[in-house]
Amino acid sequence: MNQESRSQAIAAAIILFGAGLVLYFLPTIVLWIGNFSPVLAIIVGVCLIMAFFAVFWLRARYQRSREK
Template sequence: MTPEAKSQAIAAAAILLVAGLVIYFLPALVLWIAQFSPTLAVVVGAALLLGFFAIFWLRARYQRRKER
């Protein structure tokens, strides 16, 4: 395995681990925030879920720019 492939695998594993933890604790977090403001709970939940996809989108943009 090349050093570049190894670093990409480690980065992807770290992102998936953090995203998995966020998604695991998301229901409890949203319910706790909803006690104060239901609207804020929806915003936080949506932001955390969209953040998962945004990380991979940003990483793909970085990789495409790096290849040029």
């Protein structure tokens, strides 16, 4: 395993750990916000789920720009 692949593996592990924490606490967060506004709870839930995919999309764009 070279330095670049090790760095990528560490970055992916950190991202997955952070996403795991967010997904673990997501029901609690959404229920708490839902006490104030159900629509806002839905928006926050969707944004947190989409953030998981956005991080990997942004990382892929960054990696592609470094290759050129």
